[in-house]
Amino acid sequence: MRSILILVLIVITLGVQAQSKTTESLHKKYHEALSLFFYNNTLRMVNQGDDKEFDELIKDIEKMKFLMIKKEGFAGSDYKKLVNDYKAESFEEMMTSRHEGKNFDVYMKDGNTKGMIVTVNDAENLYVLDIVGSVPLNKVTTLFKTIDDSSEIGKKIRDFTSKHDH
Numbered sequence: 001m002r003s004i005l006i007l008v009l010i011v012i013t014l015g016v017q018a019q020s021k022t023t024e025s026l027h028k029k030y031h032e033a034l035s036l037f038f039y040n041n042t043l044r045m046v047n048q049g050d051d052k053e054f055d056e057l058i059k060d061i062e063k064m065k066f067l068m069i070k071k072e073g074f075a076g077s078d079y080k081k082l083v084n085d086y087k088a089e090s091f092e093e094m095m096t097s098r099h100e101g102k103n104f105d106v107y108m109k110d111g112n113t114k115g116m117i118v119t120v121n122d123a124e125n126l127y128v129l130d131i132v133g134s135v136p137l138n139k140v141t142t143l144f145k146t147i148d149d150s151s152e153i154g155k156k157i158r159d160f161t162s163k164h165d166h
Contacts, residue, residue, distance in 0.1 A: 019065060020117065022085040023130040027067055034068040034160040036153065040133075046150045054146055061133040066147065068157060069126045079119075079126070083107075086117055099141040106140055120144055 027035055038046075043058045083105075087093075091107035098104070102122045109115030118140055120127035127144070135143050147153055 019063070019115065019130045019132045020086065020089055020091075022082065022089055023065060023067065023117070023128060025085070026069075026082060026128065027065075030067075030069045030074070033070075034066075034157065036066040036156070038064045038066065046147060046153065048150070051146075054142075057135060057139050057143055057146075061131055061135065063132050065128075065130040067126075067128040067130075068160060069128075071121075071124055071126055074126055079121070082119070091115070091117055095137050095140070097141065100145075102144075104140055104144070106137060108134075118144065 027033060038061075040058060040061055040063070043061060043064070044055065047054045047058075083093075086107050089109070091109050093105065094108045095106040096104065102120050105119045105121075107117040107119075114133065116129075116131040116134055118127075118129040118131065118135075120129070129144065148157065
């Protein structure tokens with residue numbers, strides 16, 4: 001019985017790790033970053049208005065790690081290195097766009113829709129969404145906006161931002 005419990009704990013721990021080694025190293029380097037994990041069922045809970053379009057949007061996401069890093073300690077050269085590290089892991093740039101003052105860059109692993117990295121930059125923060133699964137490219141900004149607008153997640157983000165402004 002005890003060995004089964006240990007095995008279950010190991011499996012749960014492995015499942016919570018970052019999908020990408022680059023994201024994992026980024027989180028270790030910026031350990032004070034806001035870090036949230038989402039599985040498909042927790043993303044469904046974000047959809048508080050039972051929006052059918054959002055359900056359709058997240059249907060192919062198995063899990064996602066969300067990092068928010070304050071840019072005060074993050075230089076432009078750090079971003080270039082981050083992108084190069086993702087490319088070294090076989091992520092290819094698929095899309096770049098701008099939406100509501102934020103720059104969105106989307107990378108996919110070997111053109112495969114089973115691994116996606118979305119970086120979102122604004123003047124103050126870098127957000128990284130490390131996704132196992134896929135999101136239609138034309139809906140990436142919608143996913144980010146829905147997560148950012150979610151009352152509970154938005155509160156965590158605002159609390160994190162105000163805590164680090166002092």
